[in-house]
Amino acid sequence: MFEKLESLAPDAIIGIMALFREDQDPRKVDLSVGVFQDEQGHTPVMACVKQAEREIIDAQTTKTYVGIAGNADFNRGMEALLLGADHPALRDARVATIQSPGGSGGLCVAGHLIHRAAPDTRVCLSNPSWPNHLPLLRLAGLKLELYPYYDPAKHVIDFGAMTACLENLGHGDVVLIHGCCHNPCGADLSPDQWRQLAELCERRGVTPFIDLAYQGLSEDLDADAYGARLMAELLPEVVIVASCSKNFGLYRERVGSVSVISSNAERSRAVATNLANVARGIYSMPPDHGAAIAGRVLHSPELRAQWVEELAGVRNRINGLRGLLVAKLAERGAPRDFSFIANERGMFSFLGISKEQVVRLREEFHVYMLESSRINLAGINNANVDYVADSIVAVL
Ligand SMILES: Cc1ncc(COP(=O)(O)O)c(C=O)c1O
CATH class of the missing domain: 3.40.640.10 (Type I PLP-dependent aspartate aminotransferase-like (Major domain))
Structure with missing residues (x-):
């Protein structure tokens, strides 16, 4: 029955994630993933979620x-x-x-x-x-x-x-x-x-x-x-x-x-x-x-207030990184205006560079993004932003 099924090529994003994992260069930066990351590159559990989780487990008497x-x-x-x-x-x-x-x-x-x-x-x-x-x-x-x-x-x-x-x-x-x-x-x-x-x-x-x-x-x-x-x-x-x-x-x-x-x-x-x-x-x-x-x-009024605050932290981090990347690129005299990135919202933006430039960023500079040049801003942090900006300017 299943002999007719052919192996499928891995999802493009999974392929890029695998390349990133195998890359041994200490400068490597992952801007391809689709999850929020904090300054340490970690995707944390919110404190309000942890608290709610504890309360639920304590009170739970059935798994029906x-x-x-x-x-x-x-x-x-x-x-x-x-x-x-x-x-x-x-x-x-x-x-x-x-x-x-x-x-x-x-x-x-x-x-x-x-x-x-x-x-x-x-x-x-x-x-x-x-x-x-x-x-x-x-x-x-x-x-x-x-x-x-x-x-x-x-x-x-x-x-x-x-x-x-x-x-x-x-x-x-x-x-x-x-x-x-x-x-x-x-x-x-x-x-x-x-x-x-x-x-x-x-x-x-x-x-x-x-x-x-x-x-x-x-x-x-x-x-x-x-x-x-x-x-x-x-x-x-x-x-x-x-x-x-x-x-x-x-x-x-x-x-x-x-x-x-x-x-x-x-x-x-x-x-x-x-x-x-x-x-x-x-x-x-x-x-x-x-x-x-x-x-x-x-x-819960308390947990909700905590959530609203933690969510603001997530949002402010991403919006701050947008402005930071734009400023770093401009500081380096990037031959293009990237200010649109600061006006866009959420985790993603297209850098608007060619496939060849995306490949060079990956192969020469170990900076990973989707082939379409979509980046996840949350993959940037204070420790790698200069390197990311230098690398982008170098391939332009
Ligand atoms: C636009 C959009 N819709 C829906 C989803 C669904 O996310 P999930 O199934 O993880 O809740 C995503 C996740 O990346 C998304 O970007």
């Missing part, structure tokens, strides 16, 4: 299933986090939320739900987008298309080309939008652009599907949900998938959610049963531990 929709406290906490506690969609009981195994599991459940509701739906993704969007949503059976998003020459969103393309969508189509901290380009929609996009979706009957994997890593928890909240206010139907991997640092615990806003409370109840039924058919029950932690942090 929690239920298909997952932890109810977590789901209510996520709804309030995403939409704001007094959002009209919540007041009108138009929001159905299910806990999911990470943002990836949430995208998978949402994809299957959309396909079940409307099998001919086209889902339009930004070009570029997170590479996993494509296989995850394709596996759900959805037809995928791309809309122009980032102009790599000008380092800005090509909003004119984006909206011109989306004008071709019609009733029943879906547009997937990164809620904030666009992965991979770091260029986010302004409030005015969100408004224009909401107006376009309303006029064309397009459903927004918002992937919010970095809430709190750009400006703050509320500002980063601006687009999702606006869409949920102005449009009858919106899908929001969230991940707690980055903002809680709960990567390996697999914590995320899917929230579907429907036009009325009755539809919302039907959606909730379908969300549970889709999840039942894929993995049956979500993992408990991570969502129990996030739920506890969201509900």
Whole structure:
């Protein structure tokens, strides 16, 4: 049976990670990984997470299933986090939320739900987008298309080309939008652009599907949900998938959610049963531990305050590194203006250099990034920033 299966080439990012591990040069720097790192290059467990974890383990008396929709406290906490506690969609009981195994599991459940509701739906993704969007949503059976998003020459969103393309969508189509901290380009929609996009979706009957994997890593928890909240206010139907991997640092615990806003409370109840039924058919029950932690942090005033502070530390570190790298490159007289990096948000930006320059950085300077020149700013620290800037200037 399996003799027909051929070995697949390793994922590009896994290949780069393996090259980095094998590299013995003490100057090596990894800007390819997709996780937050502190000044010591470590991805720490937040103190609020540790505390919640201790409390949960002490109080836990059973390991029986929690239920298909997952932890109810977590789901209510996520709804309030995403939409704001007094959002009209919540007041009108138009929001159905299910806990999911990470943002990836949430995208998978949402994809299957959309396909079940409307099998001919086209889902339009930004070009570029997170590479996993494509296989995850394709596996759900959805037809995928791309809309122009980032102009790599000008380092800005090509909003004119984006909206011109989306004008071709019609009733029943879906547009997937990164809620904030666009992965991979770091260029986010302004409030005015969100408004224009909401107006376009309303006029064309397009459903927004918002992937919010970095809430709190750009400006703050509320500002980063601006687009999702606006869409949920102005449009009858919106899908929001969230991940707690980055903002809680709960990567390996697999914590995320899917929230579907429907036009009325009755539809919302039907959606909730379908969300549970889709999840039942894929993995049956979500993992408990991570969502129990996030739920506890969201509900405890003390732990939440601590989380908000720790998350600000993560955000300020990344935004500070953006400014630092730009300043170091300018100090060295880099023959290009890299100031766009300071204006972008989240962990990622494209340096905008060629594949050959990326390879030279890796082979001659031991500085690793994706072939597209996407870097994770959090891989930079005070000890390596001069070396990184010298190396980039050397290959330009
Ligand atoms: C844009 C985007 N969406 C979703 C995810 C899903 O993350 P996870 O499945 O680890 O929660 C990621 C992770 O890198 C991401 O960058």
